[in-house]
Amino acid sequence: MKTLFLRMMTVAACFMVALTAAWLSPTARAETPFIIVASTSSTQNSGLFDYLLPKFQQSSGIDVRVLAVGTGQAVRLTRNGDADILFVHHKPSEEKFVADGFGVERFDVMYNEFVLVGPAVDPAAISSQTEAPAALKAVAQAAAPFVSRGDESGTHKRELSLWQAADIDISQAIGGWYRETGSGMGATLNIAAAMEAYTLADSGTWLNFHNRRGLKIVLRGDPLLFNQYGVILVNKAKHPHVKSALGQRFIDWLLSAAGQSAINSFTIEGERAFTANAPADIVSSDKKQSE
Amino acid sequence: MILADAASILPLELKNVSLHTGQKRLIKDISCTLEAEDITVVIGPNGAGKSLLLRLCHGLLTPTSGSIVWHGAAGRNPSLFQAMVFQRPVMLRRSVRANIDFALSLRKVPRHLRHDLIEEALHRAGLNRFAQTPALVLSFGEQQRLALARSWALRPQVLFLDEPTASIDPAATHVIEEVILAMRKEGTKIVMCTHDLGQARRLADEVMFIHRGRILEKSDASTFFDGPKNDLAEAFLRGELLWWHRRELTPP
Amino acid sequence: MTDFGAAISTAFALVVYLDRDLSEVVLLSLKVSISAVIIASIIGLPIGAALALYRFPGRTIFIVIVNAFMGLPPVVIGLVVYLLLSRAGPFGVFGLLFTPTAMIIAQVLLITPLIAALARQVMETLWLEYEEQLRSLGTTPLRALGALLWDGRYSLMTAVLAGFGRAIAEVGAVMIVGGNIDHVTRVMTTSIALEVSKGNLALALGLGIILVVLSVLVNGLVFFLRGNNRQGVTP
Numbered sequence: 124m125k126t127l128f129l130r131m132m133t134v135a136a137c138f139m140v141a142l143t144a145a146w147l148s149p150t151a152r153a154e155t156p157f158i159i160v161a162s163t164s165s166t167q168n169s170g171l172f173d174y175l176l177p178k179f180q181q182s183s184g185i186d187v188r189v190l191a192v193g194t195g196q197a198v199r200l201t202r203n204g205d206a207d208i209l210f211v212h213h214k215p216s217e218e219k220f221v222a223d224g225f226g227v228e229r230f231d232v233m234y235n236e237f238v239l240v241g242p243a244v245d246p247a248a249i250s251s252q253t254e255a256p257a258a259l260k261a262v263a264q265a266a267a268p269f270v271s272r273g274d275e276s277g278t279h280k281r282e283l284s285l286w287q288a289a290d291i292d293i294s295q296a297i298g299g300w301y302r303e304t305g306s307g308m309g310a311t312l313n314i315a316a317a318m319e320a321y322t323l324a325d326s327g328t329w330l331n332f333h334n335r336r337g338l339k340i341v342l343r344g345d346p347l348l349f350n351q352y353g354v355i356l357v358n359k360a361k362h363p364h365v366k367s368a369l370g371q372r373f374i375d376w377l378l379s380a381a382g383q384s385a386i387n388s389f390t391i392e393g394e395r396a397f398t399a400n401a402p403a404d405i406v407s408s409d410k411k412q413s414e
Numbered sequence: 415m416i417l418a419d420a421a422s423i424l425p426l427e428l429k430n431v432s433l434h435t436g437q438k439r440l441i442k443d444i445s446c447t448l449e450a451e452d453i454t455v456v457i458g459p460n461g462a463g464k465s466l467l468l469r470l471c472h473g474l475l476t477p478t479s480g481s482i483v484w485h486g487a488a489g490r491n492p493s494l495f496q497a498m499v500f501q502r503p504v505m506l507r508r509s510v511r512a513n514i515d516f517a518l519s520l521r522k523v524p525r526h527l528r529h530d531l532i533e534e535a536l537h538r539a540g541l542n543r544f545a546q547t548p549a550l551v552l553s554f555g556e557q558q559r560l561a562l563a564r565s566w567a568l569r570p571q572v573l574f575l576d577e578p579t580a581s582i583d584p585a586a587t588h589v590i591e592e593v594i595l596a597m598r599k600e601g602t603k604i605v606m607c608t609h610d611l612g613q614a615r616r617l618a619d620e621v622m623f624i625h626r627g628r629i630l631e632k633s634d635a636s637t638f639f640d641g642p643k644n645d646l647a648e649a650f651l652r653g654e655l656l657w658w659h660r661r662e663l664t665p666p
Numbered sequence: 667m668t669d670f671g672a673a674i675s676t677a678f679a680l681v682v683y684l685d686r687d688l689s690e691v692v693l694l695s696l697k698v699s700i701s702a703v704i705i706a707s708i709i710g711l712p713i714g715a716a717l718a719l720y721r722f723p724g725r726t727i728f729i730v731i732v733n734a735f736m737g738l739p740p741v742v743i744g745l746v747v748y749l750l751l752s753r754a755g756p757f758g759v760f761g762l763l764f765t766p767t768a769m770i771i772a773q774v775l776l777i778t779p780l781i782a783a784l785a786r787q788v789m790e791t792l793w794l795e796y797e798e799q800l801r802s803l804g805t806t807p808l809r810a811l812g813a814l815l816w817d818g819r820y821s822l823m824t825a826v827l828a829g830f831g832r833a834i835a836e837v838g839a840v841m842i843v844g845g846n847i848d849h850v851t852r853v854m855t856t857s858i859a860l861e862v863s864k865g866n867l868a869l870a871l872g873l874g875i876i877l878v879v880l881s882v883l884v885n886g887l888v889f890f891l892r893g894n895n896r897q898g899v900t901p
Binding site for chain 3: 474500506508568
């Protein structure tokens with residue numbers, strides 16, 4: 124009846140007031156200085172940021188907000204000025220970013236590897252191979268199912284370069300044994316696991332991936348599978364609003380002895396996920412983080 | 415603002431009123447005058463235009479041609495002094511009391527006057543014990559009584575009723591007719607249409623017979639029921655002028 | 667099937683131990699979607715009522731568009747809002763991107779047409795019933811509007827709940843404009859997407875179960891508060 128409805132309206136009104144109050148009230152998080160880092164889902168899914176960033180926040184008081192998207196999207200976002208720092212793993216894109224004036228300077232931070240994963244039965248008999256192009260050739264010859272990210276990410280571009288090195292025109296096979304998911308690494312791994320197919324993955328995502336089913340690593344160690352991560356601060360000249368000072372402090376920390384050793388100490392089930400490789404001269408200059 | 419003792423807005427004069435929709439001519443050149451002569455009952459076969467005529471008089475429909483004038487209005491808004499009850503009662507989804515209150519508030523009756531008006535209206539319609547009941551829980555007959563009570567509370571000078579007891583059982587019909595008579599006693603002009611000839615005989619002071627959008631006869635009740643001049647009216651009284659006979663019977 | 671069993675026990679454990687991350691994510695989901703539905707109702711209900719009561723040129727086209735927009739893909743809205751709020755876009759100066767505010771904006775755009783379209787339907791049906799009698803009583807458009815909104819309140823509440831359901835269940839819009847940033851813009855749906863991409867299917871499903879239960883609780887609460895519909899006839 125009317126009274127009950129009015130009661131409900133009063134509750135709703137109180138709720139709205141509480142909501143507005145909660146919204147407007149300054150929270151600890153709102154007052155903390157923060158930067159936005161556009162990075163890839165590979166670093167996110169590995170769990171590196173969950174491990175690394177609290178350490179940085181503790182020493183600097185700066186909150187790092189990570190956008191984990193595909194490399195292509197990360198670069199686009201940062202070009203638009205929606206992030207302060209670009210932290211991805213595709214050197215050509217990164218160098219173009221700086222060359223076009225959007226970035227100040229590019230630094231190596233860490234590396235890991237790409238791995239070829241596939242079904243345990245290994246229909247293309249890859250595990251006997253040591254070189255990636257040759258392994259892919261075997262996949263093509265066996266017409267074994269292969270899943271590609273197909274999303275112009277760093278991983279995808281590396282995969283395409285491998286097909287090229289193997290002298291295979293992969294566009295012919297699209298839709299047949301070669302399937303493009305147009306998705307991130309995790310989604311692609313889920314699909315590969317369900318289809319019992321081969322795929323190229325970054326080791327960070329793979330190590331922390333828990334739906335492997337019958338998938339296992341079939342090839343690793345080829346120098347062509349080297350996966351370098353780089354970090355770039357957005358150029359204030361292009362985007363005046365960018366938080367250059369705070370961003371620089373993050374980069375400084377990443378490249379410092381403290382940051383580098385933190386990266387090295389991050390493990391997934393006992394295995395080191397990333398190897399820090401910032402230029403030695405920068406690491407040793409050890410720019411201290413001021414409080 | 416209801417002004418119970420205000421000057422009457424009657425007489426109502428219709429002059430050459432016609433109503434067309436597209437190709438169909440529904441009301442054809444009607445001219446008549448309604449005086450403050452108690453209860454006027456409009457009868458006629460289905461589809462004759464009774465309901466349309468009432469709606470035209472009340473102002474719910476605009477005539478395609480012709481004029482409808484309340485000669486007693488004298489600059490006032492005539493709709494403030496009218497009310498209408500429809501064949502199917504329309505109630506708001508709230509209590510019986512609240513429905514009457516809503517109508518009074520629309521007519522800008524001051525809040526402190528409303529309580530007594532509502533009480534009286536409920537009492538007259540015999541609905542006191544339902545005051546707090548949700549209106550839609552009431553039976554059809556009770557809702558129609560409520561519609562009447564609501565109209566009564568407005569103290570209209572003219573009350574239009576469109577077949578008010580068409581779908582109601584005899585007992586409830588009787589109660590409603592009693593209320594109508596009571597309202598007439600208090601000075602309200604009643605204009606109602608019905609297809610129930612018994613009801614027409616019981617209530618009418620004046621009868622208007624309508625057929626195919628025209629008024630064929632208008633006379634006082636006793637004259638009409640003893641022997642109507644128009645033979646279609648006569649056929650109707652005999653129960654012969656039903657809608658499917660329309661084409662067969664042509665006036666000589 | 668082991669995934670389902672693992673999912674239920676994971677969900678249970680998360681809730682029972684009041685997992686901090688979980689409660690953060692749940693609260694943010696509620697905050698964003700409830701704010702969005704309140705704003706969308708304030709905009710959408712009057713639009714729906716106006717469409718029902720008034721005739722104006724272009725009304726039919728407007729109704730068709732509003733109805734069509736009920737099914738706007740969330741990811742498209744997310745993209746559009748991103749383009750608007752991006753630093754490279756017209757409203758970039760406000761720095762709203764990747765904040766809960768951007769998420770609320772996107773969800774408001776998403777559910778306002780839904781609420782307006784459903785409200786219009788409710789109001790139109792009621793007006794059909796009431797129009798003659800209300801005009802006879804001498805109503806003004808404003809009083810009529812008020813009567814319709816009040817009398818149709820239960821159906822309108824359902825419309826609002828439909829909007830809430832759509833908002834709290836969508837992932838496409840909030841993913842793009844929020845960025846799924848940990849502790850800042852991560853909500854239930856984006857959490858589920860993230861856990862799926864990490865292959866943590868049991869956890870993802872557990873979160874999904876919690877989300878469904880949450881939705882049931884909200885609907886149950888509204889039903890409880892509105893009491894028995896003793897009006898007899900549901901509008």
